[in-house]
Amino acid sequence: MARSTGGGRPPTLEQVAEFAGVSRATVSRVINAVPTVDPSIRENVERAIAAIGYVPNIAARSLVNRRTDSVALVISEPGSRHYDADFLNRIFTDPYFGRLTAGAQEVLRPQGVHLVIIPADAPAHHQVLRYLRQGHVDGVLLISSHVADPLPRQVTDLHVPAVLSARPGQPIPISFVDTDQRAGARLAAEHLLARGRRRVATIAGPQDMPAGEDRLSGFRSALAAHGIHDVPAVPGDFTQASGEAAARDLLARHPDVDGLFVASDLMAVGALRTLAELGKRVPEDIAVVGFDDSSAALACRPQLTTIRQPVEEMAGEMARLLLASIREPGHLARSVIFNSTLVERESA
Amino acid sequence: MARSTGGGRPPTLEQVAEFAGVSRATVSRVINAVPTVDPSIRENVERAIAAIGYVPNIAARSLVNRRTDSVALVISEPGSRHYDADFLNRIFTDPYFGRLTAGAQEVLRPQGVHLVIIPADAPAHHQVLRYLRQGHVDGVLLISSHVADPLPRQVTDLHVPAVLSARPGQPIPISFVDTDQRAGARLAAEHLLARGRRRVATIAGPQDMPAGEDRLSGFRSALAAHGIHDVPAVPGDFTQASGEAAARDLLARHPDVDGLFVASDLMAVGALRTLAELGKRVPEDIAVVGFDDSSAALACRPQLTTIRQPVEEMAGEMARLLLASIREPGHLARSVIFNSTLVERESA
DNA sequence: GGGGGCAGAGAGAGCGCTCTCCGGGTGCTA
DNA sequence: TAGCACCCGGAGAGCGCTCTCTCTGCCCCC
Numbered sequence: 001m002a003r004s005t006g007g008g009r010p011p012t013l014e015q016v017a018e019f020a021g022v023s024r025a026t027v028s029r030v031i032n033a034v035p036t037v038d039p040s041i042r043e044n045v046e047r048a049i050a051a052i053g054y055v056p057n058i059a060a061r062s063l064v065n066r067r068t069d070s071v072a073l074v075i076s077e078p079g080s081r082h083y084d085a086d087f088l089n090r091i092f093t094d095p096y097f098g099r100l101t102a103g104a105q106e107v108l109r110p111q112g113v114h115l116v117i118i119p120a121d122a123p124a125h126h127q128v129l130r131y132l133r134q135g136h137v138d139g140v141l142l143i144s145s146h147v148a149d150p151l152p153r154q155v156t157d158l159h160v161p162a163v164l165s166a167r168p169g170q171p172i173p174i175s176f177v178d179t180d181q182r183a184g185a186r187l188a189a190e191h192l193l194a195r196g197r198r199r200v201a202t203i204a205g206p207q208d209m210p211a212g213e214d215r216l217s218g219f220r221s222a223l224a225a226h227g228i229h230d231v232p233a234v235p236g237d238f239t240q241a242s243g244e245a246a247a248r249d250l251l252a253r254h255p256d257v258d259g260l261f262v263a264s265d266l267m268a269v270g271a272l273r274t275l276a277e278l279g280k281r282v283p284e285d286i287a288v289v290g291f292d293d294s295s296a297a298l299a300c301r302p303q304l305t306t307i308r309q310p311v312e313e314m315a316g317e318m319a320r321l322l323l324a325s326i327r328e329p330g331h332l333a334r335s336v337i338f339n340s341t342l343v344e345r346e347s348a
Numbered sequence: 349m350a351r352s353t354g355g356g357r358p359p360t361l362e363q364v365a366e367f368a369g370v371s372r373a374t375v376s377r378v379i380n381a382v383p384t385v386d387p388s389i390r391e392n393v394e395r396a397i398a399a400i401g402y403v404p405n406i407a408a409r410s411l412v413n414r415r416t417d418s419v420a421l422v423i424s425e426p427g428s429r430h431y432d433a434d435f436l437n438r439i440f441t442d443p444y445f446g447r448l449t450a451g452a453q454e455v456l457r458p459q460g461v462h463l464v465i466i467p468a469d470a471p472a473h474h475q476v477l478r479y480l481r482q483g484h485v486d487g488v489l490l491i492s493s494h495v496a497d498p499l500p501r502q503v504t505d506l507h508v509p510a511v512l513s514a515r516p517g518q519p520i521p522i523s524f525v526d527t528d529q530r531a532g533a534r535l536a537a538e539h540l541l542a543r544g545r546r547r548v549a550t551i552a553g554p555q556d557m558p559a560g561e562d563r564l565s566g567f568r569s570a571l572a573a574h575g576i577h578d579v580p581a582v583p584g585d586f587t588q589a590s591g592e593a594a595a596r597d598l599l600a601r602h603p604d605v606d607g608l609f610v611a612s613d614l615m616a617v618g619a620l621r622t623l624a625e626l627g628k629r630v631p632e633d634i635a636v637v638g639f640d641d642s643s644a645a646l647a648c649r650p651q652l653t654t655i656r657q658p659v660e661e662m663a664g665e666m667a668r669l670l671l672a673s674i675r676e677p678g679h680l681a682r683s684v685i686f687n688s689t690l691v692e693r694e695s696a
Numbered sequence: 697g698g699g700g701g702c703a704g705a706g707a708g709a710g711c712g713c714t715c716t717c718c719g720g721g722t723g724c725t726a
Numbered sequence: 727t728a729g730c731a732c733c734c735g736g737a738g739a740g741c742g743c744t745c746t747c748t749c750t751g752c753c754c755c756c
Contacts, residue, residue: 012742023706028744031752036704056481059411063711066405070484072464085660086455088446090641100439101467102433109472112480116420116464119449123458134406137417295441305405312433325691360712371736376714384734408712411741 011052011271020048031056034246047154062135070114071322072137073104074128077121088123095295096311097143101163103142103315105134111323113138125151128341130313131161139322147209161325163318167210167335175321175333181211182218184307184340188261189222189291191305196286197259201232203246203271205263212238215291217262232257236267240296241323243270244310251278258286259348265290266296268304272347359400368396377696379404392625395663406541408482413549418462419670420485421452426497427468435469438587442614445491445658448513451663452489463485473499481671482510489663495555495637509673514681515558523681525662528625529559530566532655532688533662536637537570539653539690543635545607548596549580551594551619553611554657560586563611563639580605584615587642590620599626606634613638613645616652635696657688 013031017024022045029037030045035308036085037045048054062068075097078124089096101117108115116137120128130156132140139161144152147269155162156174164176192200202219205212212235220231236242243262251257262268268290272282280286282302290297293308317336325331361379370393377385378393385393396402399468410416414465423445431647438522449465458464464485468476480488480503487509492500496516505520512524540548549565559684560583568579582598584590591610597620599605610616616638620630628634630650631649638645665684673679 012741013744016610024743025706025708025745038704041705050715055478055481057742058484059407059414059416060711061744063405063411063713063742064744066407066711068484070479085447085450087485088450089443092446092447092449093443095437095441098438099433100435101440102436105436105467105472109475111473114466114475114484117465118462118464124453127457127460127462130403131418133403136406136416136462198737229437238349279715361714362712372713373737374735377735380714386734389735408741409714410741411712412714414741479713491724 005083011054012057013054015122016045016048016052016054019052019165020045030311033210055196064302067326068136068138069112070116070137071139071141071319071326072130072132072316073100073101073115073117073141074118074143074150074151074155075117075126075204076142076144076149077119077149078144078146080299091119093295096292099311100143100315103312104319106312107319107323125154126218129154131160133158139163139326141318141322145211146194148149161322161331163322163325165314165318169210173333174270174337175325176277177318177321178335179309179314179338179340181214182221184220184291184309185218187340187342188291188307189219189226191218191289191344191348192261193223193226193348195259197253197287198228198322199257200259200261201234201250201254201257202261203243203250203263203267204233204235205235205267209237212263219261232292235271236263238264238267240266240270240273243267244271244274247271247274248278251275260286260288262288262290265294265304265306268306268347269296269300272300272302272304283348289342289348293343296298297345299345305345306343307340308343312336312339358405359402360405361402363394364400364402365398367395367400368393379496380504388605399578403668406418408581408630414483416484416486417460418464419456419487419489419667420480420487421449421463421465421489421493422494422499422503423465423467423479423498424473424490424499425467426492426494426499435533436467439461439467444640445657447642448491448663449674451660452667454660455664455667455671461671475504477502477506481506487511487674489666489670492617493559494554495556495558501685508677509670511667511673513662517558521616521681523673524683525669525686526683527657527662527672527688529562530569531656532639533563533566533609533611533688534570534640535688537567537574537599539562539692539696540607540609540635541571541636543631543696545609545635546576547602547605548576548607548609548654549582549598549602550609551591551598551611552581552583553614553615553693554585557564584611584618586612586615588614588618591615592622593618596626599623599628608634608636610636610638613652613654614638616654616695617644617648620650620652632693637690637696641691645691653696655688656691659684662686 013027017027030042041196075091126144142155142162143165145166152164152168153172156172164174167178204216207213225233232254235245236246262271273279282288290304290306293306297306298306352494361372361375366374375393378599379391453463490510491513493514500512500516501520504520515526550565555561571579580602582594584594612620624629630636638652638654641654645654647650
């Protein structure tokens, strides 16, 4: 297992070839599992590789193939008002990203493709784009859920294979994976109805985000199908604080609400806090359904009934789409839409 | 901003040189900010670069320099009993890793060094080692807290510059950064005593991790110095759920406990939940001190009094040590030990 | 037994960049 | 005005790998 002498350079193909008494090309064939190599020579070369402790130099290899066999999972945050530390704290506090990573790994690992995670808050966007342009990776799984995020467009402009984690805010030619948000909202509506709630209302997401918009319209149209047309809605911005405020606002205007759909778990947790303050029991007085099945849904009391998206499967599909577009250049942008399910816990 | 025609190859140095009417070498000098270039030529070349949309090919560059200007943050998990998904869930649920990343970024970003995060559960160790050996990165920030973790040794055997996040389980020649865990636990013990608590107990961390071990022994020896020798201890695994269970277990056996040291905030939050369920008031009936000063310490009620490690500063120091050993090969392994402090909030 | 076919190994030309030499031009000094 | 530094740009040799093309040699068939 002698790595070449001391602090010297790592061994090269050339040295393996010399050691094994064959040419560079043959060693290369062995390493790349080209079948037209005589078994005895193959074995001989393999012994030489082991003896010398040879590892291919990835720079030299990818200079020729233009492949690195690794892809990046870029987690983007457009907001400029956030500090780096806040952003990272949010990432490393939300199990969503762990599920995403697990789903992608499941597909990439068996293919021998490395996954590296890159947090990209707004001030770092420039550096991340540089990283991608330089060709460190073959493609990008881009996690970005804000409409105003410029990164998806910038990444597609790079002509680096990329797949987005949600329908892009603006129409750009990029593959993406998403859930049917409207259908998810319908599940929530039907669950509330099944619980006998009729005076239902919603705390919506921002109406300039696809997710916010679709969850509201899906909820309303599901209720309309059951003859309920008057559905109070107060918008929030997906933060816990906005959920608290929205709930306060809503109950001030509609004190008799008995069923509430909140467009994100984080806002739902805020709403629960308000409801507790107002002395409303959940689910007895008001049934609450969240959205996301985030860790907040489990951490709060009562635990949230919520709409779960198949995040792992989605991430796996993202990885598959990405590999396809890496391996078949000229591959057209495609999108895949998943269904979500209702997870019943205590709040409704 | 014309990137070379259509789906063709990205522009090369050569093309920029031709466009600007200079040699490759000069373009290279401009890009690498070599001072001995005439300003007018420099400007001319810069215009050409912008016009053509040139970006250096990192593979070609690092084939020559043997530098990639990026480092990996590898988060290791030795246990083979854990599934990938569990492991990732733990990472993306524990704010510790976010603080670590933020601290490292703070140092690396101004240096133009990219940081990529690589989760490494046991089954992936092999692949991660391959990634490192291939030379994708210049060095490794290795996060590993289990004594039995083989990764630190394997990484040092690779002769890739590396810095470890804690004292290595076995003595291996690697730089590391750590806090004085025992001293931290002593702070907790003395705080509980100062609060008049005498029937103290602890929810410990896993005893196969130096951190778990040191926090327990430090806590015990501090109490012993005050004549308290009988200290009930129940081990957890640093997760919230284990904290809940451990607290239940502990109070069933020692219902009169009035002071509790929990070896991590996450477990402490779990313990608080159990205490609330059992009708114990905190801090009146039981004073609770956590460890880590994670965001969970602020999010829970009552807010946790806890031991704060300067995680960001530690990660920054790790990054500095790593850069030093990348830039000065033959650099000797060094270690830096930080102090922790007690953050007094509501729970004790 | 000779020729065609084919399996399988080697030679060699790059991939795009950096960096060491060199050499030409400029300006200063004697 | 000749000589000489010195400054700066160019030429060219690789870095370690892949891959096409070439060539050798063996087998098979007529």
